[in-house]
Amino acid sequence: MKHKLATAYLILVFIILYAPIIFLIAYSFSQGETMTNYHGFTWRHYQTLFSDARMLAIVANTLLIALLSSLIATLIGTLGALSITRTTKRVTRESLLTLNNVLMVSPDVIIGASFLIFFTMLKIPLGFGTVLMSHIAFEIPIVVLMVLPRLREMSRSLLDAAQDLGATTRQLLTQVIIPFISPGIFAGFFMALTYSLDDFAVTFFVTGNGFSTLSVEIYSRARQGINLEINALSGVMFLFSLLLVAGYYWIQQASQKRRHRKREVAS
């Protein structure tokens, strides 16, 4: 009885979670012009989407910003995490961590507004550059937070052992630390990518007039009302998300399989 209630509850929650998404995608195939009354199947909205040069350019921009900012943020964040673990004083480490988390807990509007003041004061013109810098900035702390636990898991004696066996500082980094924390670095990159693709508010503040990302574009189109081209875009983005998930799992599976294979060879 209790079990059934729990199942019913979960089913309800998942219906609520997915209904809007399914609704959105379903109407991308509707022949009508609004999200009321289904008018029969069509690919028309997808054709409109893929012939919309402006939209395609914006998609390319969004992906470019996401990839570039994630790469740079992963690099800086990893170096940051390494520096934080190297600190010997507890006070220093705690204050670094607190500063690191400021952007994690700040509301998007605050980040956006303060970056806008910052760029304006430095007379940096708003556009691709400012959006890229902002994305890097708010992605760094998440990378740090993903890498730090791996670094903490690494026991002191692991480093001692490498040194004991003759490793120099550089070899320590490239042969022991980086391979050990690579799952954390990978997860950090992945999270950074998600943050970048998902961001609206910060970008909205620092984007200026000439440059736009998907989120900003959807916002301005949605304010003008229903346009089933956006539904088609949702369909494409949902598919893209699924592919990302699948890719993430495939990489995880593959690394596990490699371990399995090693065992088979050994026995």
Place this chain on the structure above:
Amino acid sequence: MTKRRTWVYFIPYGLWLALFVIAPVALIIYQSFFDLGQHFTLTNYNTYFRSATYLKMTLNSVWYAFLITLFTGLISYPTAYFIHQLKHRQFWLLLVILPTWINILLKAYAFIGIFSQAGLANQFLTFIGIGPQQILFTNASFIFVATYIQIPFMILPIYNALDDLNPAFVNASKDLGASTWQTFRHVIFPLTLPGVKAGVQAVFIPSLSLFMLTRLIGGNKVITLGTAIEEHFLTTMNWGMGSTIGVVLIVAMIVVMLLTGDQKTKGGTPR
């Protein structure tokens, strides 16, 4: 021995801390002391704390954020709890995470369709005999959509707390004669409270600043702190006043962090 050379690695991260963490916060505080004519003044704070409009807006914003957090928590805790008891919980958890990858604006956009005059929600209301209502651009619709968007961010930390809970505690409690409900009330819930607190942190603050939802779903009827900031920065160009509200939001954030931060656990760590 190697310390001298490796501090070079700190430079990029240190620069980031200085330029994108410390400087912006300092700038927003600095800016809050300037009026439209670029004079250094306390006028903004004066206006803010004397104006019934601003204070009411702030209270409203906090009240809505509270409601959103409350509803999110009430829905999320049982969800996390039940998912944790499932066989393929990792898979179900993934299904919780997946919607967060759909851009928040697309989700908001979906609700514009669902809540519209002839939309799905009104078709349902007509079907059960209530008849169509104005749903979009109401406070209720704003709270509903905000809650919908925040649910995954509440489920995740609670789920993690449940996962960290040593099952031996539950067994011990049952061994000592506690019923399922008593075990939940006296053991499971207190020990997973850190997860709830983390969830509150993740939901409450963003709920104060969801300006795009107030515009798209709330129809500008609900003005949150976030909406006010966006308005002052991008529409009326009164950056000083916007920054003042920003400082208020930062203070609110710090208060929430302190309230939900790590408190000393009674009688040692729960591990």
Place this chain on the structure above:
Amino acid sequence: MTQPIITLRNVTKRYGTHTILKNINLTLESGKFYTLLGPSGCGKTTILRAIAGFMSVSEGDVLFAGQRINEVPANKRNVNTVFQDYALFPHLTVAENVAFGLTLKKVAKAEIAERVAKALKLVQLAGYGDRAISELSGGQQQRIAIARAIVMAPKVLLLDEPLSALDAKLRRQMQYELRDLQQRLGITFLFVTHDQEEALAMSDEIFVMNQGEVLQSGSPVDIYDEPINHFVADFIGESNILPAKMIEDFQVAFGGHQFECADAGIPDNEPVEVVIRPEDLTLTTLDQAKLTVTIDTQLFRGDYYEIAATDTLGNDWLIHSVNPAEDGETIGITFRPQDLHVMRFGEKEAEFDARLETYEELEDDGVDET
């Protein structure tokens, strides 16, 4: 005598105001098995880290084959360490782990393969090279950690409580293997442990430590039979330690009686302590008794009975006996004069050794057997 391979000269280590090592002097010769024995926090691991180079000392010199190596970093020292938690690299296979140091040294591939195979064979894990670390049992990981260190052909192998994570049976087996390995390799082992049994079983020489000081060093037999003070006597093996008074040379009083003993060179009437090992006590009839005790409890230990008893003055006694006694029984105990060991309060190792010199020749004819 050959040149010592490792020498610590007046080594002191401080963290702030806290002194971890107090003026340590010790010498390790080539090809011997040494053990640093002491309770946790006594500084034994600190000595190991000072020799390995993970930590610099506050004062004093660390010498390797006569050369001062205080400033030489760990990766340039010809010593290797087996870590307590093994510290095997989880992202590398067994063979890659063992080859790690050689790869860094850019040794030729063929030679690496050969040496790795040899090292794995030495630790009886030939053919495990392709496995992942996570697939190995604790005992196997332990052996890989040893193989990874010895493949570097160090002059000195440092072992930091390497057996502490293993179960009792495996630990005993590894004791044999380590001893055997040390003898086959002919290099110096410096083994750190808090387990006195382990130390007694394997070592050529033991350094007993407490609170940052070496209290006593010597062969296992010396340390067991002639502990320098209460701490050493209590820490190593089981013992009965009683307050006593030195009457004169070879005469000591405790438990209300005066007994013949094997110790001398202590001022008459000085308060001292006496140690008697439980296995040196024999149960006997009341008329042959040196002391009379009442049996409290006894535990069967397989090859002997461990008996707890109380004497007429209320002192507790621990007796190991092949034959059982009866609870509550009043029974006699006896011991030989050479089984008594007298310890002076606050005597240092050097003073103890000097005192021993003065009467050692007398010992044989000064005491008669009972």
